[in-house]
Amino acid sequence: MSYRQKHLLAIEGLEPPAIAHLLDLAESYVLLNRSGRTQRDLLRGRTLINLFFEDSTRTRTSFELAGKRLGADVINMSVSTSSVNKGETLLDTAWTLNAMHCDLLVVRHGESGAPALLAQKVDAAVINAGDGTHEHPTQALLDALTIRRRKGRIEGLAVAICGDVLHSRVARSNIHLLTTLGCDVRVVGPATLLPAEVERLGVRAFHDMRAGLEGADIVMMLRLQKERMARGLVPSAREYFRFWGLDAEKLGYAKKDALVMHPGPMNRGVEIDSEVADDPARSVIKEQVEMGVAVRMAVLDTLSRSGRNDA
């Protein structure tokens, strides 16, 4: 098997065969899910804990469904920030989890590097479900699977990642995955929302959205959180939409068959116009959700096997 790590903490550092293995396996789970069958013997007797320090109904539900379709016992733990403030540290949580003999631990945390810290202390295989502004590996994998199924390939495609790249873990994971698989990746947004020296991650940076979308096969939109405006990084939602919101006119600069993607939840009228978001010919946003479950099944399957090999 070409995926050799115990955990899935980041896309950065994964080799193309490891990514291909996960995507191929996920492909088989898409077919299984569509057939209405399940494979409940695969993770029977195994415990999956969804440990969410940040609310995220859709990611948690997606992992929950993936675990249940493979027969795992799934437990959801939402750790509110208040109990963290009461003095319980991340490592106290780790000791608790070890005592529960958890096999697979899915972690969402507001701080970059928190899943990596947990992974040093827990026995379980850790899956990063989004950490701060660092990475969100399963989102990048489900985006790649969506692209591959629609376009028949990934290598050689032009992908524009647009919006608040600075604060986006989705953008970072996608940049690593798509550059590793040979895409022409551009990031597009106001200079205040692009991270420092982002070009050194192997992408081109554009502040003019029309130039950034020119000839793109894929247009990937990112969510703009309202607090970015409160912090003065962009002056207003209407100004943002005017220059970096995706509408039919700006999309016209991309290829005619370009796909529109969004990790959700969308801010309609801020980063994306409803006319584009709901256009069945262009938007694959609903399909991304379906691919999410299949990709997470593939990740759980793979990590539970590597765990068994260790034992």
Next chain:
Amino acid sequence: MTPDPGPDTLFTGVRLLAEGVDLVGDLLVQGGRIADFGPSLGRPEGAVVVAEDGAVLCPGLVDMRAALGEPGYEYRETIASAAEAAAAGGITTLAALPDSQPAIDDPALVRLLRARGEETGSLTIVPYGAVTRGCRGEELAELGLLLEAGAAAFSDGTRAIGSARLMRLALSYARGFGMRVIQHPEDPSLAGGGAATEGDLATRLGLPGIPAAAEAILVARDIRLAELTGGSVHFAHVSTAEALELIRRAKAAGVAVTCDTAPPYFDLNETAIGDFRTYAKLSPPLRKEADRAAVAAALADGTIDAVASDHQPRDADDKRLPFAQAAPGGVGLATLLGVTLAQVHNGTVPLPTAIALLTARPAALLGIEAGRLANGAPADLCLFHPERIWQVEAGELPGKAQNTPFDGRALEGVVLGTWKAGRRVFG
């Protein structure tokens, strides 16, 4: 309280190295003071003889920047445990940062710290007085009274004096007492909330960045304020090429500006934070390789006036956190000499320069009688072997706090013994 000076001691056949002194020979300590030194001395009756092939005997190191856990953070380190680590590092004089709890903004606290140093019997503590009350950066502390009580200079510790108006007042007022103001050169509004040097590494790790320019901006401003006021400014732990170039030019123009750096900034670069290694989270953050190289070069060309440990003791719980939440700072007492000597071994800095940066030059900046080999001076001495090798290991360092950014680093240069006023306190 004067501790027992210990027996008379004759160091023989060692390299004596200090400002104005570089010879192989003997040094005699009697009654806690340096009695004589030269190519060959007779052995007085009853004197303990110390002979080490290839060893260097230099003045006890003067560390001009270290945080003590006391008062207020005893769970991190006590003065007794800091003194133990200092002695193991060859340090006999230490200037203590004032941003403790409470801050050293009252004359009584200055006197207390001096007395606590004397109690250790091994370490002279020279306290800095706070520039502002509580080191809060709002209103000036009683600088004159702090000076009378024995403060060596003024500093707000790890907190930058962000207001230009307040910095101007501090420089003007301190000038009247002939005193320096020490700045943590980092523009707070640019650096606030940052955890690592801005650039592609911070971008990859998803950590909020601190631009290198945050240092240069405050350095440029304060050089201008030093010119405006005629006051003396000292920049702590300078870490960027850009700031060093500003300081180099200001010195050439005759502005009263000095600076120090700390070993992490010439020995490590930002890659030490690797996959979120919080022991390498420092303030200022570790920089890019070009900046590290510029700091090393500035040790040799005289732009940097002193090397200080910038010792910041932290508890394991301060560090076992997600990177952005972890406390910045690293311990540095036991590794100060060894990491500095690495710049000698790699050919960047001559050994006498390295020793001067650790002894006479910081003593001159602090205005204290230390850091020299002179007849009649207190016998504060450090005996080390420049080529012997040891490995830094977090958990095995002397003292309580173990948060070293140099974990695993092999160092050439072992402290064999430390003497405080003639008494052997280490080795």
